[in-house]
Amino acid sequence: MTSGLRAAIDFLLHDWLQVEALCARPRYAEHARDTFDAVLDTCERLARDKFAPHNRTVDVQEPRMEDGRVVLPACTHEAWRAYAESGMLAAAQDAGLGGMQLPYVVEAAGNAFFAAASVSISAAMLTVGNANLLLAHGTPAQRRAFALPQLAGRFAGTMCLSEPQAGSSLSDITTRAEPDGPDFEVETLGPRYRLRGAKMWISAGEHELTDNIVHLVLAKIPGPDGRLVPGVKGISLFIVPKWLVTPDGQRTERRNDVALAGLNHKCGWRGTPNTLLNFGEGRHPVTGPGVGPGLDGQGAGAVAYRVGAVGDGLRCMFHMMNEARIGVGMAATMLGMAGYLASLEYARTRLQGRPVGPAGKDPAQPPVRIIEHADVRRMLLAQKAYCEGALALELYCARLVDEQRTGEAAAAEEARLLLELLTPIAKSWPSEWCLEANSLAIQVHGGYGYTRDFPVEQYWRDNRLNMIHEGTHGIQALDLLGRKVLLEQGRALALLGRRVEATAARADAVPALAGHAAALRQAWQALLAATHAAWEGGDPVAALANAVPYLQAFGHTVIAWLWLDVALVAAGRPDAASLGRVQACRYFFHYELPRTGPWLQVVRTRDLTCATMPEEAF
Structure with a gap:
């Protein structure tokens, strides 16, 4: 399997994206095609030897709870060690952080092999995203104590957003964090709080693959009256480690008040434990030197360190969420x-x-x-x-x-x-x-x-x-049509349009692709017309009623553009792989791009068939 995948990756990286040209930039000056190939060779080998043979094993031997901990098959531990030792957790980081200073696109290509071999063993995505968020928004002490151990593979990371009563609706979260005593702002690792609440759907929320788990938790800080601020503006971001650490990132033997409440049993990704976590319920009360007296004087609540400013939690968390969204796309691919x-x-x-x-x-x-x-x-x-x-x-x-x-x-x-x-x-x-x-x-x-x-x-x-x-699809669709295409007065959309037209103009000169160029221009103009028609009148209810069909049409148009750009490189080459890419482009334009018409029709007319369906009529 990997040989076919490797051929596709090599073509896209080197023939299409010309990634070797990045080596002319100071950050990547130590690299060349040879080092990129060596990284891909290592990833391909590890994925083949340590991950692929156990894909079925982790599917049938699901994570299980024993005495408040998660038990995973031995092969998962071996795969994690092999991955951590490969250096891929820090592959794109600065050399000073233990990284290789690889281009991110090469790191992404290398990680593709692990996702293809066993997606639920290769769940390092959240650990890297957690560390990257802390590198971007954390203090120097937070980076040293929590980010660097993750990049070294000693700690793992999670993102704790959803709650049992509030899935994607983050404005409705009720997890609360209160200052840990009068001197809470002078703690070395950041302002220290005591946090209470429950988080649901936490991937890799409990395991023993690493010495520690760093939870990034969204919570609200009560106001002077003790009430939580409604909406997303009241959300702050906190580091809640499973085990307390020293300022230089050494794990202590003092357990934080984070408890495994249960496992979710999924139809897929069974090798990654999906957890319900309780914070500050008193199962592991934190008292003693180095922590404050707690909310009730008895150490109640999980010790948490605030990242960024009060109320800035969602903005900080989007750094990790956006990275995770692209990671999910690669996993699906x-x-x-x-x-x-x-x-x-x-x-x-x-x-x-x-x-x-x-x-x-x-x-x-x-x-x-x-x-x-x-x-x-x-x-x-x-x-x-x-x-x-x-x-x-x-x-x-x-x-x-x-x-x-x-x-x-x-x-x-x-x-x-x-x-x-x-x-x-x-x-x-x-x-x-x-x-x-x-x-x-x-x-x-x-x-x-x-x-x-x-x-x-x-x-x-x-x-x-x-x-x-x-x-979900609905959330991505609302983000796209409700915010992204309107971004900076449509500047991003116009920029993409110029790139689409540049590809079409190049394809005009290739007889086998000229028809595709015309079809792409037509599809792009239809997309623009639907975008403007959806927002005509400024009614968000009507504009967003068909956001998902808009998302589908937008995505198909983008993929058509990329296929045409790829085909421009492949066209005229005599090898079978290039012929296959030109034929796949042809398939997409003949069989898939025409689907955008009906999708955009309901967007353009602001069709309210679904929105006005009476509940009792279902």
Whole structure:
């Protein structure tokens, strides 16, 4: 499987994105194509040897609770150690932080192998995101005590947002944090609080893979009257370690008041424990030297250190959330790719049926491989178009991160705007259409596809979570149509439009692609018209009633643009892989891009069929 994935990654990185050109920049001057290849070789080998063989194991041997702790299979511990020792947790960090100073796009490509091999073992995404948030918003002491141990693999990280009564509606959270005594602001690790509440759906919230777990928790600080400030403006962000630490990041033997209340049993991603955590319920009361007296003088509440200013929690947390959304998109892409490559191999070896036509009517003729049937080729080509298109999207977004970090001021600003606009697409499009690829992979396998004798049913179950992970489709759609396309008076949308037109203009000169260029321009103009029509009159209820169809149309248009850009590189090359990419582009323009018309029709007309459906009529 990895050879096909590696070929796709190499083409996109080197032939399409020209990542070796980044080595001319001071930050990446120590690197060259050889070092990038060496990193990918290591990731491919570790994924093949330490992750892939255990993908089924972690699916059937789910995490279990014993005496308030989570027990995981031994293979998970071995895989984590191998990954941490590889240096990939800090791959894109400064050398001074223990990193390799790799371009982020190379780090993302390397991590793709682990997601394809076993997505629920390779759940380091939150640890890296947690550390990156603290590097961006934490104090020097917080970075030293909590971020650096995560990048070294000694600690792991989580994000604790949702609550049992408030899933995605963060304005309704009730977890509260109160100053830990009169001197709470002089604590070395940041202003110290005592935190109480419950958090739900916390991935990797409890385990023994690392010495410590660093929880980043959203909570509200009560006002002078003891009441919580309503809405998101009252939310602050806190570090709540499982074990208390010294200022230099050494774990003590004093347990914080964070308790495992239960495990959620999921249809997929079963290798990653998904937890309900209780903070400050008194199961592990914190008292003694180095902490304050607690809310009631008895050490009640989990010790927490505030990150950033009071009320600035959601802004800080979006640093991690946006990174996680792109990570979810890559995970969805790799699950789709794994299913595609498995079904391709199956279709090349499975004998069944005979060709359509006179020759196929002779029962004495031997059966043919199912890849020779037109409908199977249709399903394989659809999978290829979805998964390689999604991979192009994720690597393009990763390349924007590098541009934002190291480009000239104007280019860095453009990268920031484009990344803001594309993040909802980078999360949502692969999680819908690479899931569809997994469904098609099951279909290619026929009856075997929905049995556990073949891996494709697990890929589908694992991928089904990604439409919900880190913000549902509906949330991403509201973000896109309600905020991102309007960003800075539509500046980001106009910038993307210029890039779309630049690709179309280049394709005009290639006879095999000129028709696609015309179709792309037409689709882009239709998208712009629907965007303006949706907001005509300024009524958000009507404008956002069909935000999800808008998201789908926007995503399909972006993928069409990227496929055309990729095809411009592949066109004219004699090898089979390049022919395959041109053909996948053709498939997307002929079979997929026309779907945008009906989606945009209900957006443009502000159709209220769904919004006005009476509840009793259901």
